[in-house]
Amino acid sequence: MTEARPTQAASAFLWERDEEVAAVERAIDTLRADSSSSGSVLMFRGEAGLGKTALLAETRRRAEARGCVVWSARGGETLRSVPFNVLRQLLQPALVSLMPEEAREYLGDWYDIAGPALGLTEPGERQPDPQGVCDGLVAAVRRLARRDWPLVLVIDDAHWADQETLRWLAAFVERLDDLSVLVLVARRPGEVSGESARHLDAVAAAADAPVATLSALTPEATAGLTHATLGEHADAPFCREVWAVTGGNPYETVELLAKVQDSELEPVEAQAPELRALNRSARGGGLVARLEGLGIEATRFAWAAAILGTGISVGLVAKLATMSDEDAVRCAELLRNARILTEPDPSAVPAGDGDLEFVHPLIASAVYNSIPPALCTAMHGIAARVVTDSGLGAAMASRHLLQVHPDDDEELVEQLREAAREHLAVGAPDAARRCLERALLEPPRQEAHARVLYELGCAILLTAPATTVDHLQSALAMPGLDGAERVDAVVRLSQALIHNDQLEDAVRTVEAEAARHTPGPAQLRLQAVQYMWEGIHAGEAGSPGRSERLAELASTCTGRDNSERALLILRGFDAMTHGENAEVVVELSDRSLVNGRLAPGLGWTDTEWGLEILMMLASSYTYTDRLDRAESMFTDALRTYESAGWSGGHLALAHAFLGFNHRRRGRLREAEDALRESLRIADRVARGLPLYWSATCNLVDTLLARGHVSEAWDIAEQYGFAPPYPSTIVLPDPRSVRGRLLLAVGRTQDGINELEAAEKAAAARGHHNPVMVPWALDLARALSTQDPARAAQLATDARRRAERFGTDTAIGEALRCAAALETGQRAVRLLSQAVTYLEASPCQYEHAYARVEYGIAARSVAEIQRGLALARSCGADELVAQAREVLETGRGLR
Numbered sequence: 001m002t003e004a005r006p007t008q009a010a011s012a013f014l015w016e017r018d019e020e021v022a023a024v025e026r027a028i029d030t031l032r033a034d035s036s037s038s039g040s041v042l043m044f045r046g047e048a049g050l051g052k053t054a055l056l057a058e059t060r061r062r063a064e065a066r067g068c069v070v071w072s073a074r075g076g077e078t079l080r081s082v083p084f085n086v087l088r089q090l091l092q093p094a095l096v097s098l099m100p101e102e103a104r105e106y107l108g109d110w111y112d113i114a115g116p117a118l119g120l121t122e123p124g125e126r127q128p129d130p131q132g133v134c135d136g137l138v139a140a141v142r143r144l145a146r147r148d149w150p151l152v153l154v155i156d157d158a159h160w161a162d163q164e165t166l167r168w169l170a171a172f173v174e175r176l177d178d179l180s181v182l183v184l185v186a187r188r189p190g191e192v193s194g195e196s197a198r199h200l201d202a203v204a205a206a207a208d209a210p211v212a213t214l215s216a217l218t219p220e221a222t223a224g225l226t227h228a229t230l231g232e233h234a235d236a237p238f239c240r241e242v243w244a245v246t247g248g249n250p251y252e253t254v255e256l257l258a259k260v261q262d263s264e265l266e267p268v269e270a271q272a273p274e275l276r277a278l279n280r281s282a283r284g285g286g287l288v289a290r291l292e293g294l295g296i297e298a299t300r301f302a303w304a305a306a307i308l309g310t311g312i313s314v315g316l317v318a319k320l321a322t323m324s325d326e327d328a329v330r331c332a333e334l335l336r337n338a339r340i341l342t343e344p345d346p347s348a349v350p351a352g353d354g355d356l357e358f359v360h361p362l363i364a365s366a367v368y369n370s371i372p373p374a375l376c377t378a379m380h381g382i383a384a385r386v387v388t389d390s391g392l393g394a395a396m397a398s399r400h401l402l403q404v405h406p407d408d409d410e411e412l413v414e415q416l417r418e419a420a421r422e423h424l425a426v427g428a429p430d431a432a433r434r435c436l437e438r439a440l441l442e443p444p445r446q447e448a449h450a451r452v453l454y455e456l457g458c459a460i461l462l463t464a465p466a467t468t469v470d471h472l473q474s475a476l477a478m479p480g481l482d483g484a485e486r487v488d489a490v491v492r493l494s495q496a497l498i499h500n501d502q503l504e505d506a507v508r509t510v511e512a513e514a515a516r517h518t519p520g521p522a523q524l525r526l527q528a529v530q531y532m533w534e535g536i537h538a539g540e541a542g543s544p545g546r547s548e549r550l551a552e553l554a555s556t557c558t559g560r561d562n563s564e565r566a567l568l569i570l571r572g573f574d575a576m577t578h579g580e581n582a583e584v585v586v587e588l589s590d591r592s593l594v595n596g597r598l599a600p601g602l603g604w605t606d607t608e609w610g611l612e613i614l615m616m617l618a619s620s621y622t623y624t625d626r627l628d629r630a631e632s633m634f635t636d637a638l639r640t641y642e643s644a645g646w647s648g649g650h651l652a653l654a655h656a657f658l659g660f661n662h663r664r665r666g667r668l669r670e671a672e673d674a675l676r677e678s679l680r681i682a683d684r685v686a687r688g689l690p691l692y693w694s695a696t697c698n699l700v701d702t703l704l705a706r707g708h709v710s711e712a713w714d715i716a717e718q719y720g721f722a723p724p725y726p727s728t729i730v731l732p733d734p735r736s737v738r739g740r741l742l743l744a745v746g747r748t749q750d751g752i753n754e755l756e757a758a759e760k761a762a763a764a765r766g767h768h769n770p771v772m773v774p775w776a777l778d779l780a781r782a783l784s785t786q787d788p789a790r791a792a793q794l795a796t797d798a799r800r801r802a803e804r805f806g807t808d809t810a811i812g813e814a815l816r817c818a819a820a821l822e823t824g825q826r827a828v829r830l831l832s833q834a835v836t837y838l839e840a841s842p843c844q845y846e847h848a849y850a851r852v853e854y855g856i857a858a859r860s861v862a863e864i865q866r867g868l869a870l871a872r873s874c875g876a877d878e879l880v881a882q883a884r885e886v887l888e889t890g891r892g893l894r
Contacts (some may be wrong), residue, residue, distance in 0.1 A: 001255065013054030013250045015221045020044065020212050024059045024184070027208075028066055029184045031150045039176030041207040044186045046214030048362050050253030051188035055214075056154050059184055068182075069093075075160030077365055078309040081399045083428035084164040085310075087137065090153060092117060094144045104871060106143050113645035116426040117164070124423035126605060130167075132645030133427030137168045138175060145181050152182045157361060158200060164428050166199035171183050173206040189213075195430075198554040225250075227258040234267035242270035242638040245279045252279065258339065279805030280877045281362060286338075287363065288370040289726040290393045294334050295807050296559070297323060301331035302340060305356060306368035307379045307400075312341075319386050320379065340367070379654040384415075394424035397532055398435050406441045413444045415453065424459060425534065427645075432459040450480030454489050461492060465499035472496060487513070487522050488608070495610060498533065503727045507533045524563040525551065531570045532613055533579075536728045549768065562601050566613050568592040573616040577729075579768035579805045582624040589620050598633075598857035602757045604640040604650075610635070611650060619731055623772050625807045627665050627842045634658040649691050652681040655697040660731065663702045666844030668875035672706070682877055693730045696721045701737045705845055707878020708742045716741060732766075733758060736775040743782055755779040770801045771810045777817040784821050795821055809846060812837035816850055819857070828857045834861075845874045863885065 013019065027040050046052050053074075060070045073089035095118065099756035104111045105122055113128060114136035115121035134678035145151045155161065173183055173778040185203055192200060204211050207310070217225070223239035246252040247262035259337035265271050291299050304321040305312045332355070335341040340363055341356045358364035364762075371379065384400035398419035401412060416439040420432035436456040444452045453475035457468045472493040475481055476539070481489050490513040495505035507530055514526035531550050546585065554571035572588035589714040601608055612631065621630040637654040641647070659674030680694035696719040703712035716722065717736070725734050735758035742751035767773045780794040795818045802810035812834045819830035851867030854860070868883040 012604040013051035013254065014058055014227050015250065016217055017051060017055060017214075020055055020214070021058060021062075021208065023212065024055075024062065027182050027184075028059075028063050028150075029153070031065060031152070031180060032068065035149050035180050035185055037180050038177045039173075039181040039183065040201065041173050041176070041183045041185070041213045041859065042209065044184070044209045044214060045189055045211050045247075046186075047188060049360070050214040050250040052188075052214060054155055054250070054361075056156050056186055059152065060154060063152045063182075066150075066477075068150045068152050070152045072152060072154040072156070074155070075162075075165075076309045077160050077361065078306070078368060079399065080162055081402055083162055083164040083423060083431040083433065084137075084168075085425065086158075086161040087168055088118060090155065090165075091144070093139065094148060095120065096420065104834050106142045106147065107136075109643065110139045110143075110645075115139045123422075126644060127424050127640075127652065128427040128644035129644070129648050130164075130427045130429055132169055132172060132641075132651075134167050135647045135761075136645050138172050141168075141172060142175070142179055146178060149180055150182075151180075152184065155183075158185045158187040158203075160361075161196075162197050162463065163199070163430055166196050166203075170199040170202035170206075173185065173203050176206070180318050181233050200230050212716070217243070217250055217253065218248065219243045220247070222248055222253055225253055226257060230260060231253075231776055235269055237269035238267045238272045238275075246273045249555060251362065255279075255339070256620060263812060268665065273368075290338065291340065291367065293371070294338060297327055298334045298781045300333045301328060302335055303371045303375075304379065304622045305335075305341065305358070306364055307376070307383050309364070314355050317356075320380075320383055339499045355731075355741045360633065362738070380404055388415075389753035390637045393422060394419040394430075395426075397424070399429070399533060402434060402438050405442070410448075411443055411447060411453065412446055412515070413439045413442050416442075417452065418508050420455065420459060429459050432462075443771055444700055446478075447480055450475040450478045451485075453478075454481060454485070454593065455491075456495065457489070458492060460495055461499075465555045468496035469493065469500060469502070484522070487525060491608075492528065494533060498728070501727055503533060503537050507537070508789060521544045521561060521563055524561075524567070527534075528563050528566040528570060531574075533618070535573055535611060535616065547578065551572055554588070556590075556794075560596075560609050562599055562609065565592040565599055565602060566609060569620075572620045576620045576623055577765075577767045577769055577772060579770065579801050582805055582807045582810075585624050586626060589617055589624075592617060600724065604637045604654075605644050605646065611653065615653070618657065618661075622661055622664055623769060625809055625842055627661060631658070631665075648684070649682070653691045654680045656691065656698060659702065660694070663698060663705065663845075664843055666846070666848065666859045666870075666874040666876075668702055668706050671702045672875075675702060693721075693734060694718060697730050697732060697734045697737050700741055701732055704737075704740055704744055706875055707881070711869065713745055731751075731772065733762070733773040733775065736759060736773055741773060743778065748782065751783050752779065754834050755782065761844075768801050768815060769805060769810075770798050771805070771807070774813070776801075777813060780817055786893060788821070791821055807859050808837045808841035809843045812841055812850060813846055816853065821855070828854070830859050844870055845876055848874055848876060851885075852879060855883075856886055 023042060027042055029036065029038065037151065042710060044052050044055055051335070056072070059537070063070050071090050071093050071601055073086045075086050075342060079085050098106065107114060112121065113132055114122060116128070117133050117137060118122040118140070133608035152156055158166070169185075176183070182736045187200060189854035219240060222243035223236070226234045226239045226242050240257060242253060246256055256275065258277045260267065263278065265274055265278070300321045304317045306315060309321060312333050314328045315325065318325050321328070332341065335342070339359050342359045343355065358367070358428050378401035380400040384397040387400065389395065389399040394415050398416065401416055401419065406411065416435040420435040420677045423429070423431040423435065433456065436452055436459060440456070441453050443449065453471045457471040457475065461468050470490055476486065476489055476493065488739060490510060494510050497503070497509065510526050510530040514523050514530060517523035517526065530849040531546070534546055550567070550571055554567045558569050559565050559568055568588050569592045572585045572592070575588065576585045579877045598614070602614065604611060604614060614637070618630045618633040621633070623625070630715070634657045636655060638651070638658055641651045653676035655674045659671045659678060662668070662671035675698050676697050679699065682692050682695055696715060700712045700716055700721055703715065705710070707802070721734070735754055739751045739758060742754055755775045755778055758773065761780065762768065762775065770776060776798040780791040783791040783794070786858045795814070799814040799818060815830050815837065816833035819827045819834060822830060831850060834850045835847070835854050841847060846871035848867050851870060852864055855863030855867055864883050864887055868880060868887070871879040871883060
C-alpha cells in the first residue's frame with residue numbers, strides 16, 4: 001500500500017504504484033545523467049481502468065519537473081485505421097515549432113520521404129516504399145530527439161495505435177543504443193493481433209526490464225483511497241464493500257467514490273448496499289442510462305463526439321449532431337459536469353487539437369457502442385462529408401467511409417479509391433487495402449469493378465502476393481481492363497505469381513496474353529516479360545527452342561523502345577549464361593542503352609519492368625569482365641533506392657549485387673560488408689525469398705575466398721543455405737558454392753555429390769558459362785586423386801568453354817585448374833599462362849591466387865611476394881597466411 005497519501009485527485013490512481021513510479025524515476029535520472037547514453041524503453045500493461053494513463057501522466061509531471069521535454073500521444077479505438085495517426089500526435093509539439101525550412105533542414109534527405117507521412121509536405125509522384133517511409137520516420141525522430149534532449153516519448157493505449165505507427169515504434173526502439181531517449185508505452189493485454197501484435201511484442205522485447213503488469217488495488221489500498229476521498233469516518237464494512245463492488249479497479253473506485261460524494265451517501269455499513277447501484281451508473285449500461293438522463297440533445301452530442309474520436313471541437317460536433325452552436329455549448333457543459341467529457345490537458349495535447357475529450361477510454365467506448373447501429377452508420381457518413389468539406393482530404397474521411405453500410409453508391413466507391421491513392425502516396429498500403437476492399441463491398445459499377453480489383457492488386461503486390469493473384473485474375477476475367485491497362489495488369493499478375501513462387505504459372509500467363517495480341521508494342525512487351533521469367537527460372541530444363549526463338553526475335557530489335565531494349569538485355573543475358581562469346585554479350589548489352597545510360601522508363605524505381613531486367617544487364621557485364629560498368633549500375637541502384645526511400649527488398653538486393661561485384665573484383669572486405677548489410681535489411685522483409693539466397697550465397701562465397709570457412713558454414717546454417725534451392729536463378733550458382741563449402745569443411749563426398757548435382761542442373765538449362773557456374777573447376781580438383789581421368793576431362797572441357805566465352809578471367813581460371821592437375825614444368829607453364837591472363841583481368845583475387853601458386857611452383861620469392869601483396873589488398877586472409885608460411889620456411893625457394 002502507498003505510504004504517503006496522494007494529495008491530488010489524479011493521484012488517486014497511483015495507489016500501490018510505488019514500484020512502477022520508482023522505475024520511472026530511475027529511467028528519468030539515467031536519461032538526464034548523460035546525453036550520450038543509450039536510450040531505454042518501459043512498457044506498462046494492464047486491463048482497462050487500472051491506472052495506466054495516470055501513471056503516464058505522473059511520468060510527464062515528474063519528467064517536466066526535471067527539465068525533460070515530453071512528447072505524448074494516445075491510440076484510439078475508432079482511429080486504428082488512420083495511418084500515422086499516433087505518430088503525428090507524438091511529433092506535433094516538435095513539428096509545430098519548426099518553420100518549413102527548419103523542418104527540411106532537420107530532416108535532411110529524409111524530408112521528402114517522411115514528410116508526406118507526417119503531413120509536412122505533399123507526396124511525390126513516385127509511390128514510396130513502406131519500409132523506406134518507416135526508416136525515414138525513424139531517422140526523422142532521431143534527429144529531432146537530439147535537438148530536444150532530454151526527451152521522453154509517451155504512448156498511451158498503444159493497443160489501439162495504427163499499424164504504421166507501431167511499425168515505426170518497433171523499428172525506433174531497436175535503434176536506441178546511440179540515442180538518449182526514454183520511451184514509455186502503455187497497453188492493455190490482448191486487444192490486438194496480426195502485424196500490430198508482432199510490432200508490440202518487438203517493443204516489449206526491447207524494454208530494459210520485464211513488462212510491468214498493473215494489478216488491481218488491494219482491499220487495504222481501496223480503504224485508504226476511500227478514507228482520502230470521503231473522510232476518515234468511512235467505516236471498515238463500507239470500505240470492504242467498495243473493494244468488492246469495484247474489484248479494486250482504480251478507475252471504477254474513483255468514479256464510485258465520486259458518485260457517493262454527489263449522492264451525499266453516508267460511508268457507513270448501513271449504506272453499503274447502495275454501492276452496487278451507484279457503480280452500475282458509472283459504466284456500461286448504467287453510464288448509458290445516466291447519459292440518456294441528461295436529455296436527447298446531450299446524448300446526440302456525446303454520440304457525435306464518440307464518432308469523431310479525436311479533435312473534438314464544439315463547432316465540429318455541432319455540425320455532425322445537426323444542432324445550433326448555442327445548444328452545443330450547453331450540451332458540452334452538461335457532459336463536463338457529468339464527468340463524461342472534459343477539457344484536454346493543455347500540456348499533453350497540442351493547441352488546436354480539440355476543445356474536449358472523453359474522461360476515460362472506457363467512457364468513450366461505452367458511448368460509441370451505445371449508438372444505434374443504423375444511426376452510427378449514418379453519422380459516420382455525415383462525418384465523412386464534414387471532414388471532406390473541411391478540406392482534410394479523402395484519406396482523412398476514409399475511416400468514416402469504412403463504416404458506412406454498402407448501398408451501391410458510385411460516389412462512395414470513387415471516394416474510397418481516391419483515399420487509397422492518398423494512402424499509397426504516403427507509404428500506407430495497408431490503409432489503401434482497407435479502402436479498396438471496402439469499395440468492393442459497395443459494390444462498384446460493372447465498368448469500374450475490374451479497375452478496383454486491379455488497384456487493390458497493385459496496392460498489395462509485394463505484401464500479399466497470393467491475394468494479389470486472386471484479385472488480378474478476377475479483374476482480368478471481367479470487362480473493364482483494356483489496352484495498355486490490361487497489359488500492365490497481366491505483367492503485375494505475373495510478378496505476383498513470381499513472388500508467390502509460381503514461376504511456371506507466371507510464364508504461361510504472359511505467354512497466353514501475348515498470343516491474344518497482334519504484332520506490336522503490347523505483344524513485344526509481353527514476349528519480353530515471358531522471356532525474362534523464363535530466363536530467371538532455375539528449373540530442370542528450359543522450354544525447347546527458347547534461346548533460338550529469343551535470338552531470332554532480338555535480331556530484329558534496334559533498341560527503338562523499351563520492349564526492344566528489354567529483349568536485347570534478355571538475349572545478352574541468355575548468351576552469357578550459355579557461354580557464348582563475351583563480345584557478343586557485351587554488344588547486345590550495349591545496344592540496350594541510350595548513349596551509354598539506362599533509357600527513361602527502364603530505371604531502378606520504374607515499375608513497368610521492375611528490377612529483374614536491370615540485374616540481368618548488370619550481371620552480364622559482371623561476368624564478361626566489364627566490372628566497371630556493372631559496378632556503376634549497382635552503385636546507381638543503391639543510390640537511387642536510398643534517395644527514394646526504398647529500404648526493403650530492393651535495397652537488400654542492391655547491396656547483395658554490389659557485394660557480388662566487389663567479390664568479382666577481389667575486394668573481399670568490401671564485399672563482406674555489403675553482403676552483411678544486405679542480410680540485415682533482408683531480415684526485416686521475410687526469410688526464404690530469392691533476395692535472401694542472393695545475399696547468403698554471395699556471402700558464403702566471399703567468406704570462402706577469404707579463408708573464413710567456419711564463418712561461411714555458420715552463415716549457411718543460420719540462413720538455410722542448403723537444398724531445396726529456389727525456383728529462380730541465383731548468382732553465383734548456389735550448388736557450386738555449396739559444393740565448395742562442403743569440400744572446405746572436409747565433407748568431401750558430399751561436396752562432390754553437390755557439384756555433380758550442379759553439373760546436372762547446368763546441363764539441363766544449357767548453362768555452360770564456366771565463371772557463372774564454376775562447378776567443373778572445383779569438381780576436377782576434388783576428383784584429382786580418386787578419379788584423375790575424369791578430373792582431366794573436366795578440366796579440358798572447362799578450358800574449351802572458357803576459350804569459347806573468351807574472357808581473361810574464364811581462361812585464366814581454367815588454366816589454374818589444369819595446372820592443379822599437373823606437376824613439374826607442365827604445371828609451371830600452365831600457371832605462367834594463367835598469370836598472364838589474370839593479370840589482364842579485373843578479378844584481383846584470382847590473379848593473387850595464380851601469382852602465389854605460380855611463385856610456389858616456380859620457386860620464385862619475387863612472384864610469391866607479388867601474390868602476397870595482391871592477397872593482402874584483397875583481404876584474402878588464408879592466401880596471405882599460405883604465402884607467408886612458404887616465404888618464412890623458405891623451403892625449395894630461390
